[in-house]
Amino acid sequence: MRSRAPPALCGALDALQQISGGLMHVGIIGGIGPAATELYYRGLVQAHKLAGKPLALTIVHADVSVLMTNLLAGNAQTQAEIFLEHIMQLRAGGAEEVAISALAGHFCLPHVLEHSPIPIINALNAIDRHLEQERIGRVGVLGTGPIMESKLFGGLRSTEVVVPDETDIKQVQETYAAMARSGTASESQRRYLFDVGKRLCDHDGAEAVLLAGTDLFLAFEGQAPGFTTIDCAEVHIKAIANRSLETRNQRT
Secondary structure, rough: OOOOOHHHHHHHHHHHHHHOOOOOOEEEEEOOHHHHHHHHHHHHHHHHHHHOOEEEEEEEEHHHHHHHHHHHHHOOOHHHHHHHHHHHHHHOOOOOOOEEEOHHHHHHHHHHHHHOOOOOOOOOHHHHHHHHHHOEEEEEEEEOOHHHHHHOOOOOOOOEEEEEOHHHHHHHHHHHHHHHHHHHOOOHHHHHHHHHHHHHHHHOOOEEEEEEEEHHEEEEOOOOOOEEEEEHHHHHHHHHHHHOEEEEOOOO
């Protein structure tokens, strides 16, 4: 049985709903990593500013080091339990739907979906819909090792997926992890990622390359890598914004 919020908290949440004009209150599991959390925050603020609508948003902090440890060890159940604790915090703060601000965090999504008390705004579904709409038949992937090895956790059904070779998967993983920890990308890291992406297009026939790691924007934002990229974080943020701009009467 789900616990009910105290009357005082219920009153505060009702007041927040009035201020937000009845729009969706979104929760974000952030911190994985901090730069990615800022990207999601800025994107949602901008979307609501352009729409002229208030934003109801709550963010909780998750530990990127813990996530990466569990991801690389395949500890999906352990990470799901951590996320579910954060979801309970967000729900207590009034969040009606939740998004995980890292594609790497979606490795434990089946466990989270099974037990979450509120809906999850699923990045994998949003990306799959985007590729189908753009009619992309073959796509490359850059991201963490498990994301590349699993071809985005098997979440793409509308297109063929190609990934780097085993050596590059390992080096891309190391490069990505270093960027996520530091919140910056060096010129050598940027050049290496550009080279790998170009090989996916020139040698493997990818029509575009998915930037399937939220912190990859550190290397690619504002750059011209020489091939078409699709920023999965941007696709996810757009999906979250679309939900957060819906009123209760519009929700399905």
